[in-house]
Amino acid sequence: MYIRLRELWEERGLSPKEAAKAAGVTEKTYRRYEEGTGRIRIPCVVSLAEFYQCSIDYLLGRTEIREVLP
Helix, strand or coil: CHHHHHHHHHHCCCCHHHHHHHHCCCHHHHHHHHHCCCCCCHHHHHHHHHHHCCCHHHHCCCCCCCCCCC
């Protein structure tokens, strides 16, 4: 997941601070998620998927299909 997080905020032209704000966590916590050292809570995963407009599976690296299917 950490690789996708970085790709997604860079793609949107965001700073890590802005991405953290969207996730509802501190920048330090967000960086831990990116590094794979922090345990991310399910509500945060859902918020990030909604913010980045991608599926949770894509965010978690379980699929290459990015869009949310109906």
